[in-house]
Amino acid sequence: MSHIWDPDRYLAYADERGRPFVDLLARVHAETPKVVVDLGCGPGNLTALLADRWPRASVTGIDSSPQMIAAAREVLGVTWEVADLRDWARPDPVALRAPVDVLVSNATLQWLPDHLALLPDLLDRVAPRGWFAFQVPGNFDEPSHTIRADIAERAPYAEHVRDVAVPASHEPADYARLLLDLGCEVDAWETTYLHVLTGADPVFDWVSGTGARPTLQALPDGLRGDFEDEFRALLREAYPADADGRVVMPFRRIFVVAQKPDGVRV
Known part of the structure; x- marks a missing residue:
């Protein structure tokens, strides 16, 4: 079963999800790019920042x-395209495409198991x-992910979610070494954000719009409710609310900004 993204649910935490994009973009020092592309643009709210920063550029999401x-x-002010980024990246000797001056990918590559290659x-x-900048989550050993994985491994859920998409990423040094070997100037770092969330089950609300969504969608109606009930309860234990109903959720993210060498085709 192919999962379907819900823009409204994703945008429920638009400010928190948007801050890493802004922090990533701050390290991209392009002045007057002609072609700017956002791979995995989602609902486009962050792509709009690219058009605002470089109003003379051709921006595509x-x-x-x-x-x-x-x-x-x-x-x-942005051109939009439905496409798999793996197809977009594939060499195409027939259709000559303009080189990209700024290529950005925010919280997308983690969904591709082979993204390092x-x-x-x-x-x-x-x-x-030109500039290649991307950000991926680096929090997959946190309870927000490990609890989902533990429940999904058990009957009666396992047979339904065995082949669903699960996000994963590499360490900053892995990305840095690869791009350095390709001749790039590389700036790689990590940041752990402390998101202050409120609501009855805010961590569940967060993950059900992103990392846990494929799992939840793959479950039949008769099992999804039970899975969600157990998932919510364990997340409440792992991320307890304080006396004022606030939950602090640490979220580690990995950033890479690379400037391509001059005149070298990789």
Whole structure:
């Protein structure tokens, strides 16, 4: 079963999800790029920041979710495209495509198990002296993910979710070494944000819009409710609310900004 993204649920924490994009973009020092691409643009609210920063550039947002692109089309000044970024990265000798001056991917590559091997192809789409910047979550050993995985391994859920998409990432040094070996200048770092959330089950609300969504959608109606009830209860234990109903959720993210060498095709 292919999961379907819900733009409204994703945007429930738009400010928290958007801050890493802004922090990533702050390290991209392009001045007057002509072509800017956002891979995995989601509902387009962050892609709009690219158009605002570089108003003379041709800005394109690409996402594999028709639902996300439908929501993004409300943002003006950007070209939107439904496409798999793996197809976009694939060399195409027939259709000559303009090199990209700034290529951005925010919280997307973690959904591709082979994304480390994909980085050279993505970099190949970038113009000499152009910029390739991406951010991926690095919190997959936190309870927000491990609890879901533990429940999903048990009967009666396992047979339904065995093949669902599960996000994963590498360490900052892994990305840095690969891009350094390709001749890039690399700035890689990590940040742990402390998100202060409120509501009855705020951590469940967060993960059910992103990392846990494929699992929840793959379960039949008769099992999904039981899974969610247990998941919510264990998340409440792992992330207890204080006396004022606030939950602090640590969220580690990994950032990489690479500037491509001059005149080198990778």
